[in-house]
Amino acid sequence: MASSESPSRTFTETARRAQLIAAAITTVNEIGYHRASLSEIAQRAGVAKSAIVYYFSSKEALLLSVLEDVFTRLEIAVAQAVDAEAEPPAQLRAYARGYLSYVDGHRAEVTAGLEIVVSHRTEDGTPLYLTGTEEDSQVLRGILSAGMDDGVFRRMPLKVAVALVEALLDVPTTELQRDLNANIEPFAVESVEALMKGFTV
Amino acid sequence: MASSESPSRTFTETARRAQLIAAAITTVNEIGYHRASLSEIAQRAGVAKSAIVYYFSSKEALLLSVLEDVFTRLEIAVAQAVDAEAEPPAQLRAYARGYLSYVDGHRAEVTAGLEIVVSHRTEDGTPLYLTGTEEDSQVLRGILSAGMDDGVFRRMPLKVAVALVEALLDVPTTELQRDLNANIEPFAVESVEALMKGFTV
Amino acid sequence: MASSESPSRTFTETARRAQLIAAAITTVNEIGYHRASLSEIAQRAGVAKSAIVYYFSSKEALLLSVLEDVFTRLEIAVAQAVDAEAEPPAQLRAYARGYLSYVDGHRAEVTAGLEIVVSHRTEDGTPLYLTGTEEDSQVLRGILSAGMDDGVFRRMPLKVAVALVEALLDVPTTELQRDLNANIEPFAVESVEALMKGFTV
Amino acid sequence: MASSESPSRTFTETARRAQLIAAAITTVNEIGYHRASLSEIAQRAGVAKSAIVYYFSSKEALLLSVLEDVFTRLEIAVAQAVDAEAEPPAQLRAYARGYLSYVDGHRAEVTAGLEIVVSHRTEDGTPLYLTGTEEDSQVLRGILSAGMDDGVFRRMPLKVAVALVEALLDVPTTELQRDLNANIEPFAVESVEALMKGFTV
DNA sequence: CATGAATGAGCATTCATTCAT
DNA sequence: AATGAATGAATGCTCATTCAT
Numbered sequence: 043m044a045s046s047e048s049p050s051r052t053f054t055e056t057a058r059r060a061q062l063i064a065a066a067i068t069t070v071n072e073i074g075y076h077r078a079s080l081s082e083i084a085q086r087a088g089v090a091k092s093a094i095v096y097y098f099s100s101k102e103a104l105l106l107s108v109l110e111d112v113f114t115r116l117e118i119a120v121a122q123a124v125d126a127e128a129e130p131p132a133q134l135r136a137y138a139r140g141y142l143s144y145v146d147g148h149r150a151e152v153t154a155g156l157e158i159v160v161s162h163r164t165e166d167g168t169p170l171y172l173t174g175t176e177e178d179s180q181v182l183r184g185i186l187s188a189g190m191d192d193g194v195f196r197r198m199p200l201k202v203a204v205a206l207v208e209a210l211l212d213v214p215t216t217e218l219q220r221d222l223n224a225n226i227e228p229f230a231v232e233s234v235e236a237l238m239k240g241f242t243v
Numbered sequence: 244m245a246s247s248e249s250p251s252r253t254f255t256e257t258a259r260r261a262q263l264i265a266a267a268i269t270t271v272n273e274i275g276y277h278r279a280s281l282s283e284i285a286q287r288a289g290v291a292k293s294a295i296v297y298y299f300s301s302k303e304a305l306l307l308s309v310l311e312d313v314f315t316r317l318e319i320a321v322a323q324a325v326d327a328e329a330e331p332p333a334q335l336r337a338y339a340r341g342y343l344s345y346v347d348g349h350r351a352e353v354t355a356g357l358e359i360v361v362s363h364r365t366e367d368g369t370p371l372y373l374t375g376t377e378e379d380s381q382v383l384r385g386i387l388s389a390g391m392d393d394g395v396f397r398r399m400p401l402k403v404a405v406a407l408v409e410a411l412l413d414v415p416t417t418e419l420q421r422d423l424n425a426n427i428e429p430f431a432v433e434s435v436e437a438l439m440k441g442f443t444v
Numbered sequence: 445m446a447s448s449e450s451p452s453r454t455f456t457e458t459a460r461r462a463q464l465i466a467a468a469i470t471t472v473n474e475i476g477y478h479r480a481s482l483s484e485i486a487q488r489a490g491v492a493k494s495a496i497v498y499y500f501s502s503k504e505a506l507l508l509s510v511l512e513d514v515f516t517r518l519e520i521a522v523a524q525a526v527d528a529e530a531e532p533p534a535q536l537r538a539y540a541r542g543y544l545s546y547v548d549g550h551r552a553e554v555t556a557g558l559e560i561v562v563s564h565r566t567e568d569g570t571p572l573y574l575t576g577t578e579e580d581s582q583v584l585r586g587i588l589s590a591g592m593d594d595g596v597f598r599r600m601p602l603k604v605a606v607a608l609v610e611a612l613l614d615v616p617t618t619e620l621q622r623d624l625n626a627n628i629e630p631f632a633v634e635s636v637e638a639l640m641k642g643f644t645v
Numbered sequence: 646m647a648s649s650e651s652p653s654r655t656f657t658e659t660a661r662r663a664q665l666i667a668a669a670i671t672t673v674n675e676i677g678y679h680r681a682s683l684s685e686i687a688q689r690a691g692v693a694k695s696a697i698v699y700y701f702s703s704k705e706a707l708l709l710s711v712l713e714d715v716f717t718r719l720e721i722a723v724a725q726a727v728d729a730e731a732e733p734p735a736q737l738r739a740y741a742r743g744y745l746s747y748v749d750g751h752r753a754e755v756t757a758g759l760e761i762v763v764s765h766r767t768e769d770g771t772p773l774y775l776t777g778t779e780e781d782s783q784v785l786r787g788i789l790s791a792g793m794d795d796g797v798f799r800r801m802p803l804k805v806a807v808a809l810v811e812a813l814l815d816v817p818t819t820e821l822q823r824d825l826n827a828n829i830e831p832f833a834v835e836s837v838e839a840l841m842k843g844f845t846v
Numbered sequence: 847c848a849t850g851a852a853t854g855a856g857c858a859t860t861c862a863t864t865c866a867t
Numbered sequence: 868a869a870t871g872a873a874t875g876a877a878t879g880c881t882c883a884t885t886c887a888t
Contacts, residue, residue: 080882160370167277169361199433202433206434210407212410219373228403229403240438241437242440282858293873303858476766481860481862482862571763604832615805621775642838642839642842644842658851692853693853696853703880
């Protein structure tokens, strides 16, 4: 049986998983998380429902894999952008710009990811957007923390700062959810500007 | 028959509707929107499932009534706060403070309302948080618009400004969703500060 | 409590029952037997659901009263028409003509009656159109029986003859079910003609 | 997924569909259309309710499949009988005889089919027996039309003629609804005789 | 490797009926 | 005489999951 933790995957398995993740993204964007049943996803992937359960062990595992897939790439892109800068303010701007640039270039994936994060619930009913750990925002925390220590950012509890940044950066994505072809540049520009101004002492 | 359009409500009807709305709020907070089935809500209200349909015509109508109930009060509270100020910057701060103060004082209601806004889908699958109209944010639009005209707020598209404000103001509520007893004051303070700084020229 | 067998009815009771029967007829014609719930009927009558149960003891009793009301009048009209003739062939024609003439003049009542007869089921699931007794067709049986004895009608089992006559006479009514304003004269004419020709030796 | 439009059916699917159609026929005959719930049908078929929805997409689809199944065969049998004759009168007699012979030989199916036609309602409340199209009665229309042109049948509107024939031919089936083991030969004989006499000039 | 088959738990909704007032 | 309130049983349907092949 295919396990999501298995270190060694056959070629077929890797391909199938990618195909199913793509189908899940398409499905979520087309009909929304709630109507994205296994049956709908399987149909779009051109496979049987049971194939999904075969490659992922459950519907939940598939959707979580979508998130992992999308947000890992996003994280990498953002980290690269930040690495090009040395000072916290420039890093924060790079973080935001890198984030929004990735969003702009991967609309379908990010939109589906956000829909899942907002709609999916863990077994006890908690939405995923409430379950983020400190680890998830490590890069951002590093930047903010350093900036506060440097005295260039207003001092405030780190988790508050992180929450504010993430809220502002989600604004352009939310606009994409309304219309996948929207021009989000105005949102991106003002989102970043508000961010920089809001954090600077 | 109890109808939601009925102009005259009996005493019992008014009481029962309030009771059922309260039960819905409790249920949504306890187990989340998705698991808040008629059966769970009815159980918590101590009535039969059909009693809900008797007073509201459907599950959807009940949940929408929760929203109407909660957000109407919120709107009034905010409008009163704003009316006490004359200048856009003071008005914006009053808007934010009024909003967050209401949230702080009506945690369960607002939290449940946000959960519904985020989770409920219209017939075509659109979440409610994407369906807001210009009318819904009229007070805020007025303040922002006046402030930009006065040259005290940075000029930007109105819908961008509205989205940014709402995103920032949702940060403390999101913290409440994590823990209904959380101290949101730090979030509120920084949220308002970031808001004021972010918008001022 | 109002009983359908009660010999003495108050004025109010009689009026209310007539009003409810009329509402039932309207409802059945407007939305069909299956959707004609107590609630729909009560609404059209402008009374509470429980008022129906108060005057008739159940939904079934109401609908059966509609039938009694409609078919009693029909029976009387037919009997009068038949009484004007002496010979079986003339009587049969009078029966048919009287029947169809009543149908033509009381479209709504008869149409609703037929819908009920076809759709309503007794507790054991039998439709009413299968539960007719010999008594219900006594006049017709008398005519047919006499005609066969006279040798003017083809001899055949009485219940077969009755079934054939009733089937033919229902043809125009069926057309009315399609369109309450239909011109059923062509159906009536041919129905009677087929009847007379079909039975004559 | 089993779809009613699927062009290729697996062996199991074909067998199950036949089994479920048979169970539906049994159920309708035993307890009538109205009580023939998915649950009752599934019980009689020895499968879960959801199995029905798996093979047919809805309860309605199952019952409509029963009709298709039964009436397609009936139509073929009748067409064959008619094809053996050349002249309208002989063809009409063959039509009637073929029809009634099929009914006699497939009592359960036809009886259930009639119950469905009489009881099932389309979304707008119209019973199926009112929704027949000209196409459904094409063979009969051809015979009657030719006979009238030849001058051997009384001239009358075609739709009237069709309605009369169908009404007469339903008489024996109605008797079967009363008792599935009834001897319908007397009904069949007189039904055909009345038909021939009724239409001949 | 992948499927078709089958299930069972859960859901929102309908509705005739009961009953206290 | 009449009602509003409340119920409970039943219904069609959805869907993730299991399993033999």
